[in-house]
Amino acid sequence: MHGSIFILLKRFVQTHYDYSTWIKLIELSGLSSADFDINTVYPDEHIYQLVGQAAEMTGIPAEVLQEKFGEFLVPDLMLVYSKYVQPEWRTLEMIENTEHTMHGQVRRNHAEASPPVLHVTRVSENELLVDYISKRRMGALAVGITRGLANYFDEGDRIKVTPTTSENGEKVQIRVERLPRQAKQ
Ligand code: HEM
Structure with missing residues (x-):
């Protein structure tokens, strides 16, 4: 990864805990370094160990942790890859274009x-309808x-995200709906 x-x-x-928690997590995961290179x-x-240990340490299920982490990482991902994002894109368009823009770029840069x-x-x-496919089983x-994208585009109140399969498999399906904005009273 x-x-x-x-x-x-x-x-x-x-951000959610502290640096000593990170060090403890690294040790429990059997990793030798607490720092990673971009x-x-x-x-x-390494990621499986870290997520698994974090779930054990906090008592929070791994899937919930992954969801929270996913929400958290969007603003930074968007910052790094902003030049591939068209100004008119919102949540749905961003997801539609990830495969050939952002993820495509990642594939081209790192074999x-x-x-x-x-x-x-x-x-x-x-x-x-998003069909996620990965041996890593990180649908959550x-x-x-x-x-996180919905929040980033100020659509958090109207984007409904519903996994229609277990989030745990190599194939996960996610329904993403954009609801009408609430009319102002
Ligand atoms: C700003 C847009 C995005 C960027 C810059 C981005 C970038 C990345 C990068 C760098 C990785 C690591 C890949 C590797 O090491 O092999 C990754 C993994 C991943 N991405 Fe994205 N991504 C974006 C959008 C999305 C979207 C929209 C989804 C899902 C709806 C998604 C789902 C995932 C998942 C689940 C992984 C974990 C690896 C796996 O499951 O195999 N990403 N992404």
């Missing part, structure tokens, strides 16, 4: 990186990223 994800995970733990791709086992495949179907003007992170 790409170093940026570890760097953001470290920031997530430090240009390095690390073994996937060893392998972002998940996202097959996106536009069901109607206001609804997408995809759910969190989707919610």
Whole structure:
């Protein structure tokens, strides 16, 4: 997994807990370094260990942690990849374009990186079906990223994100709906 994800995970733990929690997590996960490099791709086992240990330490289920982490990492991802984002895009368009823009760029820049495949179907003007495919089984992170994008685009109150399968599999389906804005009283 790409170093940026570890760097953001470290920031997530430090923001919600503190630095000593991060160090404890690194030790419990059997990792030798608490720092990660943005240009390095690390073994996937490191992320599994970190998420698994974090779930044990906090008592919060791994899927819930992944969702929270996904929401948290969106603003930083958007900052780094802002030049690939068209000004008229909002949550649904961002998701529709991730496969060939953001994730495509990650694949081109790092031969060893392998972002998940996202097959996106536009069901109607206001609804997408996202088919997530990855051996890493991190569909909960995809759910969190989707919610984070909705917040990023100030659509958090009208974007409904519903996994229609278990979030745990290599294939996860997520329904993303844009609800009408509430009329002002
Ligand atoms: C701003 C847009 C995005 C950027 C810059 C971005 C970037 C990345 C990067 C760098 C990775 C690490 C890949 C690797 O090391 O192999 C990754 C993984 C991942 N991305 Fe994205 N991504 C974006 C949007 C999305 C969206 C919209 C979703 C889902 C709806 C998503 C779901 C995931 C998941 C679940 C992973 C974890 C790895 C896996 O499951 O195999 N990403 N992304």
